[in-house]
Amino acid sequence: AALIAEMGHRPKLAREHFTKANSTTSLNQRIVLAFGKFEERQGNPGRARELYNNYLKRVRHPLITNAVRNIGLKKPEPLISTAREGLAEAFYDIATQLSVGSVSDLSVLYIRMALYLRPEFPLAQLLLADVHERHKKPLKAIASYNKVPESSPLRLEADVQAALNLDEIGESARAQRLLKRIIARYPRELxxxxxxxxxxxxxxxxxxxxxxxxxxxxxxxxxxxxxxxxxxxxxxxxxxxxxxxxxxxxxxxxxxLSPERPVVLNYLGYSWVERRRNLKKAMGMIRLAVNLRPNDGYIIDSLGWAHYRLGEWSEAVKKLERAVELQPEDPIINDHLGDAYWRAGRRLEARFQWSHALAFKPEPENLILIRKKLEAGLPPLEGRRKANRSPSKIR
Known part of the structure; x- marks a missing residue:
């Protein structure tokens, strides 16, 4: 309604509609950009800058960042200037709503209609690529990213996402070369x-x-x-x-910077336990991480393994059994539970758990250690092997 009002030379009504839309969906990049450009054309660059900066405080977006840079340099074009572009915008908006959830396939139809009406529509290309990514079609996603025009502020993001998709299909060296070229071209971009x-x-x-x-x-x-x-x-x-x-x-x-971040609490706390430093504080941090993520098998594994490292076998078994319940196919957690069973005197269960760990394809260095344990068990405590130093799976 705001865009139509502006096209009809009714700026007061357009501002009313923009204000209402922005107040209900303040994180909608498209509304903020259209509203900001409208204010610039109306001779209110300060108001435009305020709109853009309020958005950027919460979300970083290249189109908004570019709009801030261009304030005062030239009079911005309207978001749409023809009925054809307006229809393309409407199809894009529908596609955005449909792109999440079980109807994402239908969104592709609307994206393609938007691109048919407006071939130079970088946001639509990015949305199409995003839908392809969610459907595990990285090659199609890369093709869509490559269609974003070189002149678009979105080209940087398109190239980065293309590189991430290349990495996903095993083209890691090529992906890294692409990212290094992007960094050389945009040395100030994070x-x-x-x-x-x-x-x-x-x-x-x-x-x-x-x-x-x-x-x-x-x-x-x-x-x-x-x-x-x-x-x-x-x-x-x-x-x-x-x-x-x-x-x-x-x-x-x-x-x-983030005092209650579970992965940080877990990693630092576990690392201190490994080094026999700050033990009371370390265990408190790991327990806090567990409280924050009570169903995270990797963090519960760290708590169980910390008990193991402190020689608290029964408590270690209890926690590690819970971790295996949550992540039954993780080789490291199964291996840890096997070790705890062995120290608790439950030898048959230990070997059973180590066999499970082998079945889930552990890393080569862990594979060798697990096979040795299956053959000879764990050495006496005074000759105990060094524990695996990965506090939890990094995601």
Whole structure:
């Protein structure tokens, strides 16, 4: 209604409709962008900037960021200027509503109608790619991302998402090269740096990931609550490469930024237990993580394994049995329960659990250890092997 009113040269009515729409859906990027551009055309750049900045405080979006940059440089075009574009916008809005849930297949029809009416419609291409991703069709998603025009502010996000899809289909080297080219082209943009850092960490290239997390942290400047994951992820990489003091510092920083983040509480608490440091505080942190995520098998596994490391066999068994209930096909958790059974004197159950762990395809280094335990059991306590140092599965 607001767009139609503006096209009919009724700015007062248009502002009323924009204000009402924005008050009910303040996080709708399309409404904020249309309202902001309207205010700019009406000679109110300050009001436009306020609308954009209020949105960006909660959600980062390249179209809004680009709009802020362009305030005062030129008079912005309306979101739609013809009936054809208006119909395309309507189809896109319907597709957006349908794209989530069981009717997402139907959304493709509306997206394609929108693109037929308005071929240069980057948001529609991104939505089509997103639907393909949710239907596990990465090649089709990549094709849609590649159709976003080079001149569009959305091209950066399209390229990053294309790289993530390449990684998903096993083209990790190609994906990393693409992200490095994007970083070189947009050296001040955080998104591709974060994507590459996470990709490298996901591929267990911890040493290579560290400088990209460091670059991301530098780009952030003064970290806010939402930046906790950069410190947490870099802390993991430091810990996995044997740089514990740096890891501890980063994990503490992540906890400072987000004090009740279960994965951080779990990782730091468990790491302290492993090192026999701050034991009372460490166990409290792991228990808090469990309270925050009572049905997370990986975190409950960490609590059980912490009890195991402290020699509390019966409590370890209780917690690890619960973890296996929640994550029955995880090889590490099954292996941990087998170890706890053995120390508790339940040898047959231990071997049964280790056999289960083998069936779920553990990592090669764990595979060798489990096979040895099946043959000879665990050594006496004074010769106990070093525990697996992964506090919980990283997601």
């Amino acid at each position: 998104r591709p740096v974060e994507a590459l850092a996470n990709m490298l960490r996901g591929r267990k290239k911890y040493k290579e990931a560290i400088p990209y997390y460091t670059r991301a942290i530098r780009l952030v400047g003064k970290p806010e609550t939402r930046h906790w994951a950069f410190f947490y992820s870099r802390g993991i990489c430091y810990e996995r490469t044997g740089q514990w003091p740096k890891a501890e510092k980063d994990l503490l920083k992540a906890l400072e």
